[in-house]
Amino acid sequence: MREPEEMGWYAVTIEDGSERVMHAAVARAPEHARRISEQEARAISEALRLERGDDPAPTAPAAEVDLSGINARLDALSEESIAHTEKLEAITSQVERVEGAVNDMTAGLTGEKME
Structure with missing residues (x-):
């Protein structure tokens, strides 16, 4: 099994000069990406949503998934x-x-x- 990689937030400047946010493995982040904090990432994303006329609120968290069936199957296989x-x-x-x-x-x- 692979070891988890250290992740980080990055700002990337695109062709029109605006910034976009990306979350990437530190070891594989693009050279031109600028490392930023999670708060900076949220601010950049919020500004972009406002600019586009989207709802500035962050997206809703993912719905919970019931994994009890999978866990029961794993226990049985074990x-x-x-x-x-x-x-x-x-x-x-x-x-x-x-x-x-x-x-x-x-x-x-x-x-x-x-x-």
């Missing part, structure tokens, strides 16, 4: 994975015991101990 791991360990143990018995029988017949 339990299933644990059960399969336990079965695999039991089978591996059986194979090792049989292998030991075969080695002992071979050593008894040939006089040589098998590795």
Whole structure:
């Protein structure tokens, strides 16, 4: 799994000379972008909305999503994975015991101990 990247707010000047705001990974921000605070980003966005005649209020937060079904499925898959791991360990143990018995029988017949 990838490590989370440090994120930052940036102001980018576009062709008409006005600024736009972007949120980007610090390591991948455009060279011409100017790092700004979140408050500056909000102010630039609000000014742009006013200029365009849009509602100057920030957009509404995203609706909550019920993840309980996904979490329940992940829990079930986790339990299933644990059960399969336990079965695999039991089978591996059986194979090792049989292998030991075969080695002992071979050593008894040939006089040589098998590795």
